[in-house]
Amino acid sequence: MRLKNAALQTVKIVVSLGLIIFLLKRKSPGELAVYLKNIDLLLLTSAVAVFFLSSLLGAFQWHLLLGAGGVDLRFSATFTYYFVGLFFNNFLPANVGGDAIKIYDVVKEGSDPHRVFALTLLDRVFGITGLCFLAAVASIIVFPGGTIENTGLYLGIFGGLIIAVLAVAFNRKLSGSIRRLSGKIGIWGLGEKIVLVLGHMGSLRDRKPLFAGVVLLSLVIQTLRIMTHVLVGLALGITLGRIDLVHFFVFVPLLGLIMILPISINGLGVRESAGMVLFTQVGIQEELAVLMEFVTYAVQVAVSLIGAVFFFIRKRSGKD
Known part of the structure; x- marks a missing residue:
């Protein structure tokens, strides 16, 4: 198992380094350094502040879901665990590895691990769904102009994910079928664990005011995270019009979905390569x-x- 993990990590390092070398060969480091030297520090500081605010609200969203699910923590503890998880996301796979650290920290407080896992997963689902909703709306706006290739495909991806999440969340018959099928998985007691997790997630289904509040909060958080990219772009001297701003709401969610794939070290190289392909359009x-x-x-x-x-x-x- 250790050998397998080491091999996977080696592959990820090779992918990241290979893509970075490829990108550097396309443009000289000196040329890139000129842009960095002239970066607008005020706009860059604004980007840091906006991303911090999005993370603060992200911690609050997780805190709301934990509390609604019966996991009582002080917000100061939730804030600490959230940011520790954010830090470990830099090293752990698929940009969600930090969630495992967060779950471990909360479980140490005496909470049921299945409940904490379910509520943290629900927090992640809200985030991805909010991002997809913003991207779907942006895709509809830019679709008639034909300024982006494959807009119809992107709209299908974002819309499909939203429909799938809503169907599982609010269709009791479908969610019940998934639980029954999951319960038949006998390996390592996995089926029973999945049923427990789905049960905890489903327990909040009827909390419609909570769901509405978290959905709105998630949209604000994801908007702030997209605006972090926008502010960095402005800091580098990129001139953006109104329609350019809408493009960010299509491309950044696409990058977010690509980053979920565990094929590199925290997306290093993949993020930059995909960003180049998308934004040059x-x-x-x-x-x-x-x-x-x-x-x-x-x-x-x-x-x-x-x-x-x-x-x-x-x-x-x-x-610890």
Whole structure:
């Protein structure tokens, strides 16, 4: 098992390094350095502030769901665990590895692991669904102009994910069928665990005011995260019109879905390559598209260092 994990990590490192080398060969490091040297520090600081605000609201959203599901924590604890998870997302697979750290921290407080897993998964589902909703609306806006290739495909992906989530969440017959089928999985007691998790997720189905509030909050959070990319783009000197802003609401969610794939080290190289392919469609220069995604990643890492501080303070105090 250790050998297999080491091999997978090696493959991810090779993918990330290979893509970075490929990108650097297309444009000289000196050319990229010129853009970085002239970056607008005020706009860059604004991007950091906006991403921090989105993370603060993300912690609050998770806190709301935990509380509604019967997991009582002080918000200060939720905030700490959320940011520690955000920090570990930089190293763990598929951009969701930090969720495992968050779940572990909450379970240590004495909560049922299946319940915490279910509520954290629900938090992730709200986030992805909110992102897809924004992207679907943006795709509809840009579709008539034909400024983006494959807009119909993107709309189908975003719309399909939204419909699938809504169907499972609110169609009792469908969700019941999924639970029954899951219960038949006998390997390692996995079926029983899945049924427990789905049961905890379904227990909030009738909390419509809660669902409505979390949906609105999720839309705000995802908008702020997309605006982080926009602010970084502006800081690098990219001129954006109204329709360009809408393009970000299509492309950034696509990047988010691509980042879920565990094929690199936290998407490094993949993010920048995909960003170049997408944003050059609307006239952004290759080197600026690559830098925009890399600097946005750096902004996210910088904010996540708050979690690193919490983690190492906890280590020193012997609480782990």
